[in-house]
Amino acid sequence: MDLKQNTDPKVWEDFITGNQSWNFLQSRWWGEILKNEHRDIKFWEIWRNKKLQGVVLLEKKTMTRGGFFFLESLWGPVWLSRLAS
Numbered sequence: 001m002d003l004k005q006n007t008d009p010k011v012w013e014d015f016i017t018g019n020q021s022w023n024f025l026q027s028r029w030w031g032e033i034l035k036n037e038h039r040d041i042k043f044w045e046i047w048r049n050k051k052l053q054g055v056v057l058l059e060k061k062t063m064t065r066g067g068f069f070f071l072e073s074l075w076g077p078v079w080l081s082r083l084a085s
Contacts, residue, residue, distance in 0.1 A: 001046060001047070001048050001053075002046075002047040002048070003044050003045070003046060003047075004044070004045045004047060005042060005043065005044060005045070006043035006044065006045050006055065009028045011045075011052075012028045012043060012045075012055055013027065013028050015052060015055050015078070016028075016055065016078055018081070019078055019079065019080055019081040020078045020081070023075050023076075023078055025057070025074040025075045025076070026055065026056070026057050026073075026074075026075060026076045026077070026078050027057075028043065030057070031043060031057045034059060039059055040059060040060040040061075041057065041058070041059050042057075042058050042060070043055070043056075043057055043058075044056050044057075044058060046077065051080075052080070053079065053080050054077045054078055054079040054080060055076075055077060055078050056073050056076045056077035056078070057073060057074075057076055058071045058072070058073050058076075059071070059072045059073070
């Protein structure tokens with residue numbers, strides 16, 4: 001399995017629409033809203049056998065004490081709804 005950062009919003013939205021269209025918390029639109037609020041957002045694609053299997057919108061959150069951070073994904077990742085080999 002490979003991870004690749006998404007650079008094409010159309011690929012992202014087409015994947016979301018075809019597999020879990022009701023999940024706006026993983027949509028590119030929602031990610032851009034969070035970015036406009038100066039949050040650290042990344043869009044990742046999950047690949048297996050050269051086929052896109054899933055996407056996940058991750059937000060990096062830093063704790064106020066100690067400088068530790070964690071990654072959060074609300075209602076994600078979104079996986080391919082039909083089986084692909």
